[in-house]
Amino acid sequence: MRRLTRFAVAALLVLSTPAVLLTVAGCGGPVSAEAVPAASPSPPPAWLLEAAKAQAAGWGDPHPTAAYWGLLHDPQLGALTASGPDDPSHKAYAIVLVGDFDALKSQVSYPGPEAAAADAKRHIKWAYWLYTADTHVDGGSFGFGPHDFDASLYPSLQPFSW
Secondary structure (H helix, E strand, C coil): CHHHHHHHHHHHHHHCCHHHHHHHHCCCCCCCHHHCCCCCCCCCCHHHHHHHHHHHHHCCCCCCCEEEEEEEECCHHHHHHCCCCCCCCCEEEEEEEECCCHHHHHHCCCCCHHHHHHHHCCCCCEEEEEEECCCCCEEEEEEEECCCCCHHHCCCCEECCC
């Protein structure tokens, strides 16, 4: 009986320690957004700042309302791109610009006349672009949204200032 009591106490101590719980969650189980630490503020890489300025100017709003950057991985990367949290080892540099990017509409094909008419009335309020983490090349992945962008959903994003 004494042996069982020591084991039970040890198990309770281990399971009640938050650091151990986070470690256990990261070992093959699903990773929640809470387990991903927020990035500490730092200046963006120079090449990424230049890419953000080029994307903003190229798509019609050289002075966006807000601009963000980050080296994201899943689940935040999957949430931003709507691809879902697939693999936390995937990472990419993300640029998110908030402004008037209706010039992107010419690059997107909508599925049918009804959808095109409805989307023509909406404005593109924000857009994102992804760049490879290792070679810093435009990965060809971009997306946009007609609603306000909520940066608080992506704690690893940091604001650009230019």
